[in-house]
Amino acid sequence: MTYIQLTYSDLILPSFLVVMDGALSLVLRLKLERQLAIATVRMVVQLVLVGYVLTFLFAAVSPFWTALAAFIMVIFASREIVVRQKRRLLGFWTYGLGAGCTLLAAGTVTMFSLLTQLHPEPWYHPRYALPLLGMILGNTMTGISLGLDVLTNGLVRERAAVEACLALGGTRYQALLPVLRDALRSGFMPTINGMAAIGLVSLPGMMTGQILAGVEPIDAVKYQLLIMFLIAGGTGLGTLAAVMGGGRLLTDHRHRLRLDRIAADPTGANFSWIRGKFRRGSY
Amino acid sequence: MLTVSALTRLHISVSFELNDGECIALQGPSGVGKSLLLRAIADLDPNEGAIKLDGTLRDAVPAPLWRKQVTYVAAEPGWWADTVQEHFTGWNDAIPMVARLGLPPNCGSWQIQRLSTGERQRLGLARALMLRSRVLLLDEPTSALDATSTAVVESIVAERIASGTGVIWSTHDSAQAHRVGSRLFVMGIGGHIEEHQL
Numbered sequence: 001m002t003y004i005q006l007t008y009s010d011l012i013l014p015s016f017l018v019v020m021d022g023a024l025s026l027v028l029r030l031k032l033e034r035q036l037a038i039a040t041v042r043m044v045v046q047l048v049l050v051g052y053v054l055t056f057l058f059a060a061v062s063p064f065w066t067a068l069a070a071f072i073m074v075i076f077a078s079r080e081i082v083v084r085q086k087r088r089l090l091g092f093w094t095y096g097l098g099a100g101c102t103l104l105a106a107g108t109v110t111m112f113s114l115l116t117q118l119h120p121e122p123w124y125h126p127r128y129a130l131p132l133l134g135m136i137l138g139n140t141m142t143g144i145s146l147g148l149d150v151l152t153n154g155l156v157r158e159r160a161a162v163e164a165c166l167a168l169g170g171t172r173y174q175a176l177l178p179v180l181r182d183a184l185r186s187g188f189m190p191t192i193n194g195m196a197a198i199g200l201v202s203l204p205g206m207m208t209g210q211i212l213a214g215v216e217p218i219d220a221v222k223y224q225l226l227i228m229f230l231i232a233g234g235t236g237l238g239t240l241a242a243v244m245g246g247g248r249l250l251t252d253h254r255h256r257l258r259l260d261r262i263a264a265d266p267t268g269a270n271f272s273w274i275r276g277k278f279r280r281g282s283y
Numbered sequence: 284m285l286t287v288s289a290l291t292r293l294h295i296s297v298s299f300e301l302n303d304g305e306c307i308a309l310q311g312p313s314g315v316g317k318s319l320l321l322r323a324i325a326d327l328d329p330n331e332g333a334i335k336l337d338g339t340l341r342d343a344v345p346a347p348l349w350r351k352q353v354t355y356v357a358a359e360p361g362w363w364a365d366t367v368q369e370h371f372t373g374w375n376d377a378i379p380m381v382a383r384l385g386l387p388p389n390c391g392s393w394q395i396q397r398l399s400t401g402e403r404q405r406l407g408l409a410r411a412l413m414l415r416s417r418v419l420l421l422d423e424p425t426s427a428l429d430a431t432s433t434a435v436v437e438s439i440v441a442e443r444i445a446s447g448t449g450v451i452w453s454t455h456d457s458a459q460a461h462r463v464g465s466r467l468f469v470m471g472i473g474g475h476i477e478e479h480q481l
Contacts, residue, residue, distance in 0.1 A: 160361030163327060164407070168414065169351035178363050254326055255346040 003213040015040075057126040066126045070107075070133055077102045077141040084145040087152040088263045089249060097245055101144055105238030106136045109230050117226060135206065135227055136234040139191060143235035144242040147187030151246045152262055154179035162257050172251040180247050187239030191232055198228065285324075285353065285418050285449055290332035292316075292323040295474035298332075301418065306440070306450040308464025308481075310457065315470045317453045318358075321420040324451070325355035336417060354416040358423040360407025362395045370395075370410055380409045383439060385432055400427040408436060418449045425459070437463055 018040050025032040057065055078099030088094050110133045114120060120128040155162060158179055165175035198204055206227060210220035252258050285301040295316045301307055311317050323330040326346055334341040341349055368374035368391030378388045384405040398406070404427045411419065419440070425433040440463065444450055452463050460467055461481055468476045 158361075158363070160357070160359065161363040162361070164357065164361030165363050166347075167325060167327060167350055167355045167357070168411065169347045169354075171347050175363070252329070253346075256327055256329065258329075 054126070054130065057130065061122065061125060063122075063124050066124050066129055069126065069130055073130075073133060073137055074099060074103050074106070077106075077137045080141055081145045081148070085149055085152065087149075087156065089152075089246070090261050090263050093249055093261075094263075097242060097249065098141075098144055098148070101238045101242040101245060102137060102140055104241055105144075105234045106133060106140045108237065109136050109234040112233075113226065113230050131206075132227070132230065136230055139194075139231045140234045140238040142190055143187040143239040146190065147183045147239040147243040148246050150186040151179060151183035151243050152250070154182055155250055155257065156259060156262070159257065159259065166255055166257065170255075172247075172255040172257075175255075175257070176247045176251065180243055183243045183246075184239060187243065188236060191235045195228055195232065198224075204228075284337060286333075286335040286338075287324060288333040288335075290320070290323055290330060290334060292319055292328060292330040293474070295320055295323065297474075297476050299468070299476065299478075301449040301451060303417075303447045303449055304444055305465050306444050306452055306463050308460035308467045309451055309453040309470065309476075310455070310460055310467065311470030312472070313455075315472060316474050317470055318422050320470070320476075321355055321422050321451060321453060324418075325350055325353055325420055327355060351414050352416055353418040353420065354411050354414055355420040356408055356411045356422060356424055358404070358426050359400075360403055360410070362403075365394060365396075367391050367393050367395065367398070367406060370406070371413060373413070377409060377413050380412055380439075381406065384409055384435060401429070401432065404428060405432065405436070412439065412443070416448065418451070419443065421450060421452045423453055423455065425454075425456075433459070 018036065022033045022036050024030070025036060053069070057069055078095050081098035081102065082088060082095055089097060110129065113132060114123050114129060118128050118132075155176070162175045162179065166172070204224055204227075207220045207224040210223060211217055215223075250258050250261055284303060287300070288298050290297050293316070297320065299307075309317050309320070319328070322328050324334060326334075326341060326349055336344075336349075336352060341353075344352075362370060364370060371377045371391075374391050378391075381390065382388055386402060386405060386409075390402075390406075395403075404424065408421075408424055421440070424440075425436050428436065437459070440450060440452070450463075452460075454460050454463075464481060467479045467481050469479050470476050
């Protein structure tokens with residue numbers, strides 16, 4: 001297995017493509033050049049740092065350092081979930097729900113794949129555990145963010161319908177069911193879209209990386225299929241847990257709708273741009 | 284009998300009793316808290332106080348069962364499905380009631396989107412009347428209706444009252460309050476209610 005190694009100087013020429021984007025932004029007055037510059041610098045710094053961190057972790061093969069890295073990844077994922085919410089839950093659950101569901105879903109699915117399919121030695125080997133967790137986390141996070149966003153916005157928008165059902169003696173589950181279904185559909189949709197388009201519209205990043213690294217395409221495909229199954233499972237589990245948990249938190253034991261447990265929309269920002277970003281997915 | 288003791292919700296603090304077969308007309312300026320009071324009795328919002336139906340504490344009854352017995356009907360009813368009949372547990376049983384309220388029997392397949400405000404209000408009321416609740420909490424139930432439809436609604440509710448249903452009827456129409464109410468409560472800015480002579 002051989003691959004063409006890159007040096008940092010090999011990246012200088014391709015980086016001018018980003019400079020070209022910046023120039024376009026200036027010429028067309030898109031006012032994106034500052035954001036583009038910040039995003040580019042962040043990307044470079046973050047990836048280089050991750051490269052060194054992973055090198056250290058792969059050399060250490062320590063359960064403690066692997067668990068710490070996984071924990072930090074989950075913390076960042078839960079922060080991202082909160083940042084992407086137009087309306088957030090109040091109190092502990094602002095972060096607690098997203099973090100709990102992400103940990104539950106991505107952790108379960110990652111452990112499942114390590115213990116049943118990949119069997120690395122030791123089972124927590126960071127070379128397998130962390131990339132797997134990272135890919136599953138990224139997609140689970142997207143599903144949970146979308147699911148919770150549609151849930152909270154749906155309940156605010158459909159308040160009259162939910163309360164009409166409750167007023168007629170419906171349980172909180174019956175009253176919330178239409179909104180819960182919408183939220184679950186939204187959470188699952190990026191994964192389903194990604195699965196349907198994969199290979200035809202796009203070659204996934206992980207598979208491309210393996211092929212560039214010299215892996216036989218059919219072996220890379222097998223890995224990619226494993227990842228896609230894990231992503232589908234993790235996203236399904238995480239979205240289900242987050243949406244059902246969110247539904248429970250936004251009602252109470254007396255089957256009342258509790259919109260007072262949602263913070264007001266801090267920005268009034270339109271969320272559609274984030275949805276567009278989510279729908280592209282990342283594998 | 285519905286007993287409301289020291290019911291507190293935001294600025295509202297009230298105590299009263301509603302006998303079977305009695306209608307209390309509830310009046311007061313807009314925004315004073317009439318809807319809040321009705322919603323609190325139905326336990327749709329967090330509130331404090333002792334509410335009893337025939338001596339049984341509300342908290343001892345599961346909330347969905349309580350609301351089937353003490354039913355709140357909003358002035359602008361909500362809809363959770365696409366067609367009219369999906370909002371009724373037994374549409375065929377509801378057709379006579381719907382027809383009495385001036386809507387055609389085939390309106391079950393109508394899309395909610397195409398309903399007028401008045402049609403929505405009558406169907407929302409029909410939906411609640413089908414529960415045959417012990418207590419009806421009517422929040423301006425005829426605010427979007429013409430005189431004829433209003434008279435029909437008043438007569439249907441009067442029949443229910445005659446058969447023992449207790450009703451609290453919130454209205455801005457003083458003439459209607461005098462027509463339907465056996466007692467008149469007026470809610471003031473402070474969230475207290477005073478009983479007035481009819």
